[in-house]
Amino acid sequence: MVQNIVAGSTWKITLAYDGADFCGWQSQPERRTVQGAFEQAWLDITGESVRVNASGRTDSGVHAMGQVVGVQTESELPAERLLGGLNAKLPDDATVVSVEAAPEGFHAQHQAKSKRYRYAIHNDRRPSVALRRNAWHVPQQLDIEAMKRAGQALLGKQDFASLESVGSPRESTVRTIFSVEVIAARDEGDRNSAATPETIPLPLPPYELNSLILIDVVGDGFLYNMVRTIAGSLVHVGAGRKPVEWMGEMLLAKDRKRAGQTAPAHGLTLVEVGY
Amino acid sequence: MVQNIVAGSTWKITLAYDGADFCGWQSQPERRTVQGAFEQAWLDITGESVRVNASGRTDSGVHAMGQVVGVQTESELPAERLLGGLNAKLPDDATVVSVEAAPEGFHAQHQAKSKRYRYAIHNDRRPSVALRRNAWHVPQQLDIEAMKRAGQALLGKQDFASLESVGSPRESTVRTIFSVEVIAARDEGDRNSAATPETIPLPLPPYELNSLILIDVVGDGFLYNMVRTIAGSLVHVGAGRKPVEWMGEMLLAKDRKRAGQTAPAHGLTLVEVGY
Secondary structure, three states, X not given: OOOOOOOOOEEEEEEEEOHHHOOOOOOOOOOOOHHHHHHHHHHHHHOOOOOOEEOOOOOOOOEEEEEEEEEEOOOOOOHHHHHHHHHHHOOOOEEEEEEEEXXXXXXOOOOOOEEEEEEEEXXXXXXXXXXXXXXXXXXXXXXXXXXXXXXXXXOEEEEOXXXXXXXXXXXXXXXXXXXXXEEEOOOOOOOOOOOOOOOOOOOOOHHHHHOEEEEEEEEOOOOOOHHHHHHHHHHHHHOOOOOOOHHHHHHHHOOHXXXXXXXXXXXXXXXXXXX | OOOOOOOOOEEEEEEEEOHHHOOOOOOOOOOOOHHHHHHHHHHHHHOOOOOOEEOOOOOOOOEEEEEEEEEEOOOOOOHHHHHHHHXXXXXXXXXXXXXXXXXXXXXXXXXXXXXXXXXXXEOOOOOOOOOOOOOEEOOOOOOHHXXXXXXXXXXXXEEOHHHOOOOOOOOOOEEEEEEEEEXXXXXXXXXXXXXXXXXXOOOOOHHHHHOEEEEEEEEOOOOOOHHHHHHHHHHHHHOOOOOOOHHHHHHHHOOHHHOOOOOOHHHEEEEEEEO
């Protein structure tokens, strides 16, 4: 939330963006990136060129509700003015959600303890106008119970080499996954079964809500394309192409060729970062 | 819902579309319209040129979840094939939701008994990435209770001349409004108060859900721009620029200049048509 304090010179800023028209987070020459747009907006309102740090890069097409950015600045603008000013300067597909004072030395990536990613699937034969920009359209009916069970194989501290796309090797492929939730409005036994269009004030028609499947994954970190490969692998199971047990076996193989496809970028959203 | 019947030659087809990139419903030469896209898709799959009838035109920029279209055809394609074929041919911002057999002579406009429109407002100082295409951004905090009370003045059979935009006169300006609901997730006394991001499987961050206000209006018909003028007038009251009683007085004046502004098209959605 916005704080009306004139803090020192370190800010924790939370951003939302629609990834569709950005070439990802990280600044690149001649490309439209979120970092580039943010740093330009910062320059516009403070006159200061900064290089900000984010909790992590998001790839081209990936969205964020809660990307966190750390900024060290000489500017004395208070949080309230930064929020209003940045939002006035940012393009309409990127928004500052909050500006909070942070301790000196705050680094959005190094100090991140967990991240929640959400992968959205629109599981209906019919395409969805409302969800087409934010959910992967999978026409074949998916077995949600099987996906829930398969998702449990991902929990804990493990070597996730099977889920890392080539081309961007990390020092270690060991990560800890704290939770995997497969959430479906149509799932009667689900805590969300009350989520009908009559009870939810949202501009989505009933068939779209009933056909929305969300995969929420929380972990201490993720390998390149890992959440998208998790989504692709869970859909593999949900579609009945692989049994539930395959998930654990695939992880043990530590071989990317064994996993499911990398699900498309536009279904993925960085929801929040924990510190 | 889809019916697997090969019916006669009359269909009731329900469409959803994102109005942003269409010049409204009605066919116009050299313009991208929903009717034009639909009739082209129909031609592509059946080889037949048809002129369809819709429940009503929607203006440029206005969305639909449940626009209803009547089609008379010589084609013998069954509902299931029409649904799949049309969706394969339509652009991704228009979708066939259902194909149902209709009695011969069905006319989507003449036989419509009611229409539900929804006007969405994003009421937060911060802009919203997720809602920017489907909700009017009103930064000033609105008094929802006042809007609810003011909305009641619209109920019943009345002369709505004050709410009709010039340039498109109807024979009569008398219409019947069956219900007006102002729905807000942040409203504690509301039946939707349980609608938190934890209980709703939707890709919207909490602040956006809490700042969403929906105005649902059901009536037997609407004058040109009437729902958008209702929304603009209710915001007038919600923002405290007019008292609650002004709504009824403004209607009695039968003078468009007395009403609030015409709210922007992109916040409006045709939700459903009753027959």
